[in-house]
Amino acid sequence: xxxxxxxxxxxxxxxxxxxxxxxxxxxxxxxxxxxxxxxxxxxxxxxxxxxxxxxxxxxxxxxxxxxxxxxxxxxxxxxxxxxxxxxxxxxxxxxxxxxxxxxxxxxxxxxxxxxxxxxxxxxxxxxxxxxxxxxxxxxxxxxxxxxxxxxxxxxxxxxxxxxxxxxxxxxxxxxxxxxxxxxxxxxxxxxxxxxxxxxxxxxxxxxxxxxxxxxxxxxxxxxx
Numbered sequence: 001x002x003x004x005x006x007x008x009x010x011x012x013x014x015x016x017x018x019x020x021x022x023x024x025x026x027x028x029x030x031x032x033x034x035x036x037x038x039x040x041x042x043x044x045x046x047x048x049x050x051x052x053x054x055x056x057x058x059x060x061x062x063x064x065x066x067x068x069x070x071x072x073x074x075x076x077x078x079x080x081x082x083x084x085x086x087x088x089x090x091x092x093x094x095x096x097x098x099x100x101x102x103x104x105x106x107x108x109x110x111x112x113x114x115x116x117x118x119x120x121x122x123x124x125x126x127x128x129x130x131x132x133x134x135x136x137x138x139x140x141x142x143x144x145x146x147x148x149x150x151x152x153x154x155x156x157x158x159x160x161x162x163x164x165x166x167x168x169x170x171x172x173x174x175x176x177x178x179x180x181x182x183x184x185x186x187x188x189x190x191x192x193x194x195x196x197x198x199x200x201x202x203x204x205x206x207x208x209x210x211x212x213x214x215x216x217x218x219x220x221x222x223x224x
Contacts, residue, residue, distance in 0.1 A: 003077070005086075007088055008085065009088065010089060011090045012087050016084070016168055019165070019168045020161060025157060039069070040072055040075050040076075044067045044068050044070075045067075047066075047067040047071060061118050062163075078113060078149060079152065080150050081148055081151040082150075086147065088143035088147055090141060090169045092169065095131045095133055095134060096195060099114045099131045100130065100131065101130065102129065102176075102212070103128060103130070103131065104126065104135075105138060105142065106126045106219065106220070108124060108125040108126070108145045109125075109142075109145075109146075110122070110123040110179055112150070112152075112153045113151075113152055113153065113182070114137075114154070115152030117184075118152070119185050121153060121181050121182070124179070124180055125162070125179045125180075127145065127162065127166070128175070128176045128177075128207070129170055129175045130172065130212075131170070131172070134170050134172075141166070148161045148165070153221075155179055155183070156200050159177050159179050160202055174204060175207070176207040178199065178220040182196075182198075183197075188195070201220075
């Protein structure tokens with residue numbers, strides 16, 4: 001998925017951010033007052049310094065525009081989820097049909113970045129909820145996952161942010177999230193383990209109960 005500025009809800013984004021902040025789950029970030037253009041210019045300047053410190057030749061035609069490319073990529077593509085104004089529209093309808101069984105979305109792409117080393121986190125998420133008074137448009141589950149992935153993350157916080165944001169929107173505790181992801185800070189550096197992955201989960205409300213828990217985890221394992 002790519003960011004669509006026409007499908008955002010800044011008011012909901014602020015509500016969700018305040019909700020997560022009260023729960024101690026807000027990403028460690030703050031508003032520095034910079035516009036998008038100012039952020040791009042600042043990142044470009046500092047990434048130029050990084051490349052020069054590494055001894056790269058910025059006069060080479062393959063490298064000369066790299067600082068600008070990286071700056072635009074960080075601000076417009078990789079980390080747009082840092083801005084609550086970019087929170088996706090989360091269209092809900094009243095649960096007039098009386099649905100009381102779990103709704104599960106499997107195989108949702110997780111593409112994020114480790115906040116410790118700024119390298120890729122790549123995986124899949126399974127998200128579920130049991131409707132109370134509201135039913136959420138299915139694509140909104142994917143977009144909520146994408147929003148919180150598009151920022152520097154640790155997987156544990158990412159899992160909880162997705163779950164509690166959906167609880168806030170749907171006004172129910174009956175939400176569950178499982179993420180299975182490969183961390184390139186493990187795969188490409190440090191221990192350099194190319195075959196391991198990390199699984200994190202959150203089970204809320206009725207998803208903690210025996211048979212519901214078993215059913216959800218069984219469904220989640222099929223996409224891991």
